[in-house]
Amino acid sequence: MPTEMLGLLLRHRGIATKEGYVGNRLDRPADFLELGGIPRPVPGPGQILIKVRRAAINPSDIAFVQGYYGQARMQGQPAGFEGVGTVVEAGPGLMGRLLKGRDVAFYVTPDGSGAWAEYAVTQAAVALPLKKGVSDRDAAGLIVNPVTAAAMLELVGAGDAFVFSAAASQLGKFVAGLARDQGKKMIALVRREDPIKLLKELGAEYVLNETSPTYAEDLERVLSKEKPVIFLDAVAGSASAQVHKAMGDDARWIIYGKLDTSPAEILDPSEMIFRNKSVEGFWTTSWASNTSFFRKLLVFGEVQNRFRDGQWTTHVSTELPIEHAIERLPQALAQPDGKVQILLS
Numbered sequence: 233m234p235t236e237m238l239g240l241l242l243r244h245r246g247i248a249t250k251e252g253y254v255g256n257r258l259d260r261p262a263d264f265l266e267l268g269g270i271p272r273p274v275p276g277p278g279q280i281l282i283k284v285r286r287a288a289i290n291p292s293d294i295a296f297v298q299g300y301y302g303q304a305r306m307q308g309q310p311a312g313f314e315g316v317g318t319v320v321e322a323g324p325g326l327m328g329r330l331l332k333g334r335d336v337a338f339y340v341t342p343d344g345s346g347a348w349a350e351y352a353v354t355q356a357a358v359a360l361p362l363k364k365g366v367s368d369r370d371a372a373g374l375i376v377n378p379v380t381a382a383a384m385l386e387l388v389g390a391g392d393a394f395v396f397s398a399a400a401s402q403l404g405k406f407v408a409g410l411a412r413d414q415g416k417k418m419i420a421l422v423r424r425e426d427p428i429k430l431l432k433e434l435g436a437e438y439v440l441n442e443t444s445p446t447y448a449e450d451l452e453r454v455l456s457k458e459k460p461v462i463f464l465d466a467v468a469g470s471a472s473a474q475v476h477k478a479m480g481d482d483a484r485w486i487i488y489g490k491l492d493t494s495p496a497e498i499l500d501p502s503e504m505i506f507r508n509k510s511v512e513g514f515w516t517t518s519w520a521s522n523t524s525f526f527r528k529l530l531v532f533g534e535v536q537n538r539f540r541d542g543q544w545t546t547h548v549s550t551e552l553p554i555e556h557a558i559e560r561l562p563q564a565l566a567q568p569d570g571k572v573q574i575l576l577s
C-alpha cells in the first residue's frame with residue numbers, strides 16, 4: 233500500500249468569520265481547495281481506513297469547504313463527508329476488524345480524514361457493509377440524504393400531509409417515494425416545470441411550481457384542503473417565510489438547509505404567540521446523536537434495502553475524476569438536476 237495519497241485538500245481552517253455563503257455554488261474552487269499529496273492516514277482505535285472509489289458532493293460539502301457548516305475545517309486535510317470504497321486496514325477494535333476487506337458506504341466523522349481522497353478514515357460504526365445489488369453510484373451517497381429522508385419523515389404523522397421545499401433535490405426525490413410508502417402526503421415545492429412529472433411519479437401527492445402565476449392560489453387551495461403542520465425547508469428565504477405565513481395554526485417551519493442566500497424573516501411574529509407557530513432546525517448529525525444505536529441500525533438497513541430493491545436511485549449528472557475536479561466543479565454544480573460525484577479509482 234502506498235504511504236502517500238492524493239486528495240482535494242482544504243486551504244483554510246476553522247469556520248468562516250465573514251458573511252458570504254453562496255448557497256450550493258462554488259464558483260472559485262481553487263480559493264478553497266487544492267489537489268495535493270499527503271501521507272496516507274492511519275486508523276486509530278475504533279477507526280477504519282477505506283480505499284475510496286467514489287465520493288459524493290453534497291450541499292453540506294460545498295458549505296463546509298467555504299467554512300459555512302457546523303464543523304471546523306482542518307487546513308491541509310481532505311474535504312468530503314461521504315463515499316464508497318473497500319476497508320483495507322482497521323485500528324484497534326472488533327467492529328473495524330470485522331469490516332476489513334468489505335465494500336462499505338461511509339460517512340466521515342470529525343475525528344476522521346475526508347472522502348475526497350484516495351484513502352479516508354472514519355469510525356467503523358458509520359461504515360455500512362454493502363448489500364449485493366447496491367451500485368457504487370447509490371452507495372457513494374447512501375448516508376447523508378437517505379438517512380435524512382428517513383429521519384425527517386419521522387416528524388410527520390401517519391396519514392398527514394407536509395410541505396417540502398427544494399423538492400427537485402436528490403433528498404426531495406428520496407422523500408417523495410418514502411412518504412408515499414408510509415402513507416404521508418408530500419406537498420412538494422419546486423422552481424421549475426421539468427421535475428414536476430418525475431416527482432409525481434416518484435410519489436409526491438402535489439407538486440407546486442413557485443414560479444407559476446397561479447402558485448399563490450394553488451398553495452392556498454392545497455394548504456386549506458390538507459392542513460399540514462410540518463414544513464420541511466432547505467431554502468430558508470423570503471419564499472419560505474411566505475409559505476409558513478400561509479400555513480395554519482401550529483405550523484412548524486423546520487429549516488434543514490439554507491439554499492437561498494437572502495435573509496429570511498418571520499413575517500408576523502405574533503403568529504408564534506397567538507397561533508402556536510414555530511421555527512426550528514433539523515440536523516441529521518443531531519438526530520444521530522439523539523437516536524439509539526439499534527434504531528440507527530434499523531434505518532441504515534431500511535435505506536440500503538430501498539436502493540437494493542430499486543425503490544430509490546441516485547441520479548448522477550457528472551462524474552469528476554479527482555485530477556480534474558477543481559477546474560470542472562463550477563460547471564458541474566451549475567447543472568439543474570442530479571448529483572456530482574468524484575471518482576478516485
Ligand SMILES: NC(=O)c1ccc[n+]([C@@H]2O[C@H](COP(=O)([O-])OP(=O)(O)OC[C@H]3O[C@@H](n4cnc5c(N)ncnc54)[C@H](OP(=O)(O)O)[C@@H]3O)[C@@H](O)[C@H]2O)c1
Nearest residue numbers: 291380398400401402403466488489491492514515516568
Ligand atoms: N440538515 C441536514 O441534516 C441535511 C442533511 C442532508 C441534506 N440537507 C440539505 O438538503 C438540501 C438538499 O440536499 P441535496 O443533496 O438533495 O441537494 P441537491 O440534489 O444538490 O439539489 C439541490 C436542490 O436545491 C434547489 N435549490 C437550490 N437553490 C435554491 C433556491 N435558492 N431556491 C429554491 N431551490 C433551490 C435546486 O433546485 P433546481 O433543481 O431547480 O436547481 C436543487 O433541486 C440541501 O440544502 C442540503 O444542505 C440537510
